[in-house]
Amino acid sequence: MLLQDSKPRYGEKAIQGLLAACGILSVLTTTAIVFSLLGPMIGFFEIVPAKEFFFGIDWTPQFEPPSFGVLAIVAGTLNVTLWAMLFAIPIGLGTAVYLSEYASPRVRRTVKPVLEVLAGIPTVAIGIFALTFILPEIIQPLWPGELLGGAVGKPFMALAASLGLGLMVVPIIASISDDAMSAVPHGLREGAYALGATRAKVAVRVIFPAALSGIVASVVLAISRALGETMIVLIAGGSTPNFTLNPVESIQTMTAYIATTATGDISTGSLDYKSVFAVGAVLFGITLAMNSISIRLTRRYREVYE
Amino acid sequence: MSGGPSSVTPRNRLAIAGARATTAAMLRDQPRGDVIRNAAFAGLLFLAVVIALAGLLALLIQAFVEGAPALSPDLITNPPSTIFPEKAGFRPAIIGSLQLIAGVIVFVVPVGIGAAIYLEEYADKSRWWNRLIEVNIQNLAAVPSIIYGILGLAFIVRGPLDLGFILVAGSLTLALLVLPMVIIVAREAIKAVPDSIRQGSLALGATQWQTIRSQVLPASIPGIATGVILAVSRALGETAPLLLVGATVFVTFDPTPFSPDGYSAMPVQIFNYALRPQEEFQALAFAGIIVLLAVLLVMNSFAIWLRNRYEQRW
Numbered sequence: 054m055l056l057q058d059s060k061p062r063y064g065e066k067a068i069q070g071l072l073a074a075c076g077i078l079s080v081l082t083t084t085a086i087v088f089s090l091l092g093p094m095i096g097f098f099e100i101v102p103a104k105e106f107f108f109g110i111d112w113t114p115q116f117e118p119p120s121f122g123v124l125a126i127v128a129g130t131l132n133v134t135l136w137a138m139l140f141a142i143p144i145g146l147g148t149a150v151y152l153s154e155y156a157s158p159r160v161r162r163t164v165k166p167v168l169e170v171l172a173g174i175p176t177v178a179i180g181i182f183a184l185t186f187i188l189p190e191i192i193q194p195l196w197p198g199e200l201l202g203g204a205v206g207k208p209f210m211a212l213a214a215s216l217g218l219g220l221m222v223v224p225i226i227a228s229i230s231d232d233a234m235s236a237v238p239h240g241l242r243e244g245a246y247a248l249g250a251t252r253a254k255v256a257v258r259v260i261f262p263a264a265l266s267g268i269v270a271s272v273v274l275a276i277s278r279a280l281g282e283t284m285i286v287l288i289a290g291g292s293t294p295n296f297t298l299n300p301v302e303s304i305q306t307m308t309a310y311i312a313t314t315a316t317g318d319i320s321t322g323s324l325d326y327k328s329v330f331a332v333g334a335v336l337f338g339i340t341l342a343m344n345s346i347s348i349r350l351t352r353r354y355r356e357v358y359e
Numbered sequence: 360m361s362g363g364p365s366s367v368t369p370r371n372r373l374a375i376a377g378a379r380a381t382t383a384a385m386l387r388d389q390p391r392g393d394v395i396r397n398a399a400f401a402g403l404l405f406l407a408v409v410i411a412l413a414g415l416l417a418l419l420i421q422a423f424v425e426g427a428p429a430l431s432p433d434l435i436t437n438p439p440s441t442i443f444p445e446k447a448g449f450r451p452a453i454i455g456s457l458q459l460i461a462g463v464i465v466f467v468v469p470v471g472i473g474a475a476i477y478l479e480e481y482a483d484k485s486r487w488w489n490r491l492i493e494v495n496i497q498n499l500a501a502v503p504s505i506i507y508g509i510l511g512l513a514f515i516v517r518g519p520l521d522l523g524f525i526l527v528a529g530s531l532t533l534a535l536l537v538l539p540m541v542i543i544v545a546r547e548a549i550k551a552v553p554d555s556i557r558q559g560s561l562a563l564g565a566t567q568w569q570t571i572r573s574q575v576l577p578a579s580i581p582g583i584a585t586g587v588i589l590a591v592s593r594a595l596g597e598t599a600p601l602l603l604v605g606a607t608v609f610v611t612f613d614p615t616p617f618s619p620d621g622y623s624a625m626p627v628q629i630f631n632y633a634l635r636p637q638e639e640f641q642a643l644a645f646a647g648i649i650v651l652l653a654v655l656l657v658m659n660s661f662a663i664w665l666r667n668r669y670e671q672r673w
Contacts, residue, residue: 075473089513147407171415175596220414253400281503283599333509344501
C-alpha cells in the first residue's frame, strides 16, 4: 500500500479555521454597523414620530421645539449629487471614450495613471480647493448674473461642492468605463469600420452600447461615492439645511450633518446623538441600494465578455 | 491562367473603371458631413480630457502658490498654535498619522490577506455562507466613510469595546474602512497565480497550507503589497471618520497610542487650519496639503511601479 490516508492534520484544520475567521470578520463588521445604527435609531423614533422624520422638510434640531424632517438634508445630498453628476458624467465618459477609442497607446499610458493620482487626492484637499478656488475663481465670475438668485457674495454654495465632488468622481467613471469599452471585442470595431463607419459612429453606435452595463455600473458607483462623501460638502456646501435643488444655495447634506453633530463632545443619550444614527441609517440604506445595483450590473457585464 | 495585368481585357478594364468610379464617388460623398461631425466629436472628447486634467493641475498649482510661503522645517517640527501662526506646524498631527497608519497596517495585513486566502483557496463557492461573505465584502467597500465613523463611535469608542477617544480607536476605525479594499486586491493577486503551480505542489505531497505558504503567497506578494499601499494611502488621507472618533482636539503635544488626552492626524489638522479665517492659517493648511500630497504621491507611484515591475506572466 503506497497510498494511504495521511495523518489527521489538525494544524491544517486550525489554519483553515483561522482564515475563515478573517472572512467572517467582514460579516461581523456589517452586523456591527447595522446594530450600532439600529439601537439609537429606535430610541430616536420613540421621541420623534417616523412620519415627521421621513416626510418633514424642516431640519432644525437646534430650535425649540426641534424639527427633524430628514427630507431637508436628503435634498441637500441630492442637490450636490445631481449637479456633480451633470458635470462628471459627460467629462468622465468623454475621457473614457477618448482613452479607449482615440488616444494612442502612449497617451493612454500617461493619462490613465495621472487620473489615478487624481482619484487618490484626499477629499479634504478637494474641499478646500472647491471653497477657495472653484467658488471665487470659476463659479462667481462665470455665473450668469441673477439667475436663480445669483452667485456673488455667497460664502458657501452647493455648486462649489458639486464641482469638487465631480472632480473626485471623474476618475472613477473614466477608469471603469474605459475598461468596459476596451473589453469590447475588436471584431465589432473592425466590422463597423469595414462598413465605412467613422470613428465617432463606431464609438457612439457600436462600442458605447456594447459596453453599456459597465458604463452604467461606473456611473452608479460614482453616484454612491458622491452621496456618501463628507469633507467636500462639509467644507464648501455650507451648513444650512435647505429643501431645494437650487445649485447656488447654501445647503447641508446628510453626511455634513453627521460630521458636524457627532463630534467628540456629544453626550450619548441626547436626541442629537440619536438623530445622527437615524440619518446614518437613511444614508446607509441609500448607498446599499445603489451598490447592489452596481454589483448586479458589473456581474452581467462580466458574463458577456469573459 | 495568369491573372496579371496583361490578361485584362478591355471589357474587364471597363468594369474596373466603373467600380473604381462608384467607390470613389461613394467615399467622397459619404464623409462630407461625417468628417466635420467626426472632428467635432473628437474635439469634444479631447476637451473632456483637458477639463479633467486641468482640474487636477489647478488643484496642485493652487496648493503650491498658496502654501509656498508657509513651507519651512517648522511645519514638521513645531506643534500647532493659535497665537503664533508663523511658528505653527503639524508635528503632533504627523506623529498621530504615523501611529494611526502603523495600527492600520498591523491589523489590516494579517486579517486582509487571511480573508483573501480563505475566499480564494478554501471557500466552497456553492455554499451560501461563502457567497454571503463575498457579497458582503463588495458592499462594505462602498459604505460611506462617515458610516465607519458612526460604527467607530458607537462600537469602538463607546459601546461593546468602550476604548474611549484614544488613537487606537481611530486606527481600528480606519482599518475596518480599508479592509474590504485590501481583501479585494489580495484576492485578485491570489487568483492570478495559475492552478498548475498549486497542482504541482500538491502532487509533490505538500499539504494545502504548505502549498499556499511556499508557492501561492510568494507569487502573489507584489499584488498584495500594491493593495496594502493603496489602502494605507487611502487611510492616510481620510478625515471624516476621524472627526467622529475623537481626532478633533487641538493637540499640541506628541500623541501616544493609548493616551486619553486625545490625538490628531494630518488631514484633520489641515481641516482645522482651513476653518480659521486668518490668512496665515490658510497658508498653513495649503502647506499641509502639499506635505500630504507629496507623501501620497510617493506611495501611490511606488504602488503603481511595484505593480508594473513585478507583474508576472505565467
